[in-house]
Amino acid sequence: MTFTRRAFMRTATATxxxxxxxxxxLANVRWDMSDEYGATSLSGQACNFFVEEVSKKVGxxxxxxxxxxxxxxYKSIDHFDAVQDGGVQAAVTLMxxxxxxxxxxxxxxxxxxxxxxxxxYLLWQAAREEYAKxxxxxxxxxxxxxxxxxxxxxxxxxxxxxxxLKGLRVRTYDVNGTQTLKNAGAAPLQxxxxxxxxxxxxxxxxxxxxxxxxxxxxxxxxxxxxxxELSYAxxxxxxxxxxxEFDALPEDVQAAMLETIExxxxxxxxxxxxxxxxxxxxxxxxxxxxxxxxxxxxxxxxFLKAAGVQVRxxxxxxxxxxxxxxxxxxxxxxxxxx
Numbered sequence: 001m002t003f004t005r006r007a008f009m010r011t012a013t014a015t016x017x018x019x020x021x022x023x024x025x026l027a028n029v030r031w032d033m034s035d036e037y038g039a040t041s042l043s044g045q046a047c048n049f050f051v052e053e054v055s056k057k058v059g060x061x062x063x064x065x066x067x068x069x070x071x072x073x074y075k076s077i078d079h080f081d082a083v084q085d086g087g088v089q090a091a092v093t094l095m096x097x098x099x100x101x102x103x104x105x106x107x108x109x110x111x112x113x114x115x116x117x118x119x120x121y122l123l124w125q126a127a128r129e130e131y132a133k134x135x136x137x138x139x140x141x142x143x144x145x146x147x148x149x150x151x152x153x154x155x156x157x158x159x160x161x162x163x164x165l166k167g168l169r170v171r172t173y174d175v176n177g178t179q180t181l182k183n184a185g186a187a188p189l190q191x192x193x194x195x196x197x198x199x200x201x202x203x204x205x206x207x208x209x210x211x212x213x214x215x216x217x218x219x220x221x222x223x224x225x226x227x228x229e230l231s232y233a234x235x236x237x238x239x240x241x242x243x244x245e246f247d248a249l250p251e252d253v254q255a256a257m258l259e260t261i262e263x264x265x266x267x268x269x270x271x272x273x274x275x276x277x278x279x280x281x282x283x284x285x286x287x288x289x290x291x292x293x294x295x296x297x298x299x300x301x302x303f304l305k306a307a308g309v310q311v312r313x314x315x316x317x318x319x320x321x322x323x324x325x326x327x328x329x330x331x332x333x334x335x336x337x338x
Contacts, residue, residue: 029249031064031089031241036076036193038069042213042275043092043237046146046268050239053263057256062249064090075192079240084138089245094148095131096174096235102134103318107326108147108236109176110315111308112301119334120147120234121269126329130322131238141246143239144261146268149211149276150231151177154220156206158291159228162303170207171196173235176311177209183307200224212279221286229293230304239264 033051037043044066051064067088074082079091080098099106107113107127114120124145135142153159153170168186172178173193181188188209191199199205200223208220215227246254280290293301316323 028060029062031062031245032072033064033066033090033092034070034072034074034079034082034088035066035068035092036070036074036079036094038217039066041068041217042149042268042271043094043146044068045271046144046237046264047092047239049267050144050260050264053260054257057259058253061253062257070194075194077192080138083140083240083242086242086244088242090239090241092146092237092239094173094235095238096176099175103315104130104134104322106174106176106315107319107323109174109233110312111176111180111232112305113312114234115231117147117150117234117269117273118337120236121265122333122337123326123330124236124265126333127326130326135240136243139243140240141243143241143257144264144268145239146237146265147234147272148237149213149234149272149279150229151209151211151233151235152230153228153232154208154210154215154224155226155228156224158226158289158296159230160291160296160300162300168207169205170209171199171205172209176308176315177233179311179314180304180308181209183310184304212283213275215288216279216282219286221283221288225287226289226291227280227283228291228296230296230301231293232304 033047035043035047039048047066047068051066054062054064072088074088074091076094076097079093080101082088083091095105096109104127108120108123114123124147128142132142155164155168155170157164159165162185165181166185168181170181170186170188171191172181172188174190178188178190189205191205196205196208196218200208207224208214209232212227215221246257249257284290316327
């Protein structure tokens with residue numbers, strides 16, 4: 001019989017659980033939580049809020065050590081396998097990096113699918129059950145989510161015409177953005193967050209598709225002069241934990257962790273809302289020009305939306321009934337809100 005890494009982890013977990021049953025009460029279990037981004041980033045703030053909420057509920061029964069800035073050597077693209085196999089117990093992951101694992105994870109970055117943060121929340125609620133199934137099938141438990149602030153384009157000029165996109169060497173963060181901007185005539189390049197500064201400093205990129213908060217994390221004004229607000233997409237971060245490790249916790253600790261989900265979701269959406277104007281102020285203070293969406297000609301949005309039609313159709317073809325159910329549920333939730 002082949003003894004895989006996962007088999008080893010499950011055996012080790014089962015052994016640990018047996019020892020716990022025959023020895024002293026479980027106390028001071030330590031987990032690591034991986035984040036590609038830093039502690040001051042919005043994902044870092046979300047993680048630390050979660051850690052504090054769990055700590056308030058369980059005390060020293062579980063200690064979660066936040067490891068930001070890729071301290072454990074993992075990028076978001078590595079987190080699915082790392083948490084699944086027990087290389088790290090928990091992670092917060094930009095899910096748009098994982099479309100190669102399951103196309104469902106590309107949902108939140110479909111161009112212009114959610115028009116604002118309220119709709120981004122409804123989209124998360126519409127899809128949560130389907131996301132959770134994917135994690136469960138891969139030995140993980142899904143907890144909370146956090147949206148990225150709405151994406152725009154940071155460049156050396158405002159993106160207020162179709163010509164501004166032609167041949168633009170723009171960083172994208174997933175396949176949806178890459179395909180949409182390619183259809184719009186740009187020259188997109190999918191680049192990991194940690195590789196962005198070298199690309200910008202050597203002139204490998206002309207522009208970056210990311211949020212205003214992303215600009216703050218990069219001090220992007222050292223390289224680019226303009227930000228155009230497009231509300232292109234709000235890719236989701238998700239917190240997921242290893243199921244074997246979760247199941248090995250006492251039932252009251254498991255319940256306490258699950259009880260944080262709604263509180264964390266609410267906190268995460270609140271800090272995103274608060275971050276947007278703060279980020280615009282910070283960018284302006286550092287000399288950047290900000291073009292609000294109201295000042296972008298409607299034909300630019302029409303052009304970009306047309307460039308994204310194929311992306312949405314491809315996603316529906318890849319996800320089949322799952323995708324159709326989610327979008328139908330999303331429309332239902334929107335109508336209820338209206």
